[in-house]
Amino acid sequence: MNTNLPVALRSISVSVTANDVQFVFRNRPNFGRPYFGGLYAYLAQAIPTGTTATLPIVFTSDGGNPTPVVGLDDEPVTVADITGTGVYHLFYDQAAGRLQLIAPGL
Numbered sequence: 001m002n003t004n005l006p007v008a009l010r011s012i013s014v015s016v017t018a019n020d021v022q023f024v025f026r027n028r029p030n031f032g033r034p035y036f037g038g039l040y041a042y043l044a045q046a047i048p049t050g051t052t053a054t055l056p057i058v059f060t061s062d063g064g065n066p067t068p069v070v071g072l073d074d075e076p077v078t079v080a081d082i083t084g085t086g087v088y089h090l091f092y093d094q095a096a097g098r099l100q101l102i103a104p105g106l
Contacts, residue, residue: 007039014045020056020066021047021079027062037092038102042087053080059099067099078102 009022023043041059056065056076069077069090081104082088089103 010038010042011044014047016048016051020058021051022058022060022066023059025059027064035092039090039092040087041090043085046085047079047082051077051079055079057082069099069101071101
């Protein structure tokens with residue numbers, strides 16, 4: 001279990017593919033360690049205008065595997081759910097591979 005303050009991350013880029021929208025974050029020394037707890041992600045780049053609203057959102061680190069973002073109902077978070085740049089509150093359970101959006105656009 002994590003007893004530290006929530007992790008804060010800032011995206012370094014966003015890319016759109018035919019299958020998803022990927023927000024990329026810098027690899028950090030503690031990536032790869034078990035983590036269970038809250039985190040804040042500052043999405044610094046806007047999703048390009050005209051991107052299909054139903055594309056799912058995934059987070060990845062430099063060279064890492066993409067992790068899908070899900071909502072409170074475990075449905076994929078899509079472009080339509082991301083209201084723009086800003087801070088998003090998430091909960092990550094690394095053991096389960098689950099990254100859940102708690103509160104959008106704070």
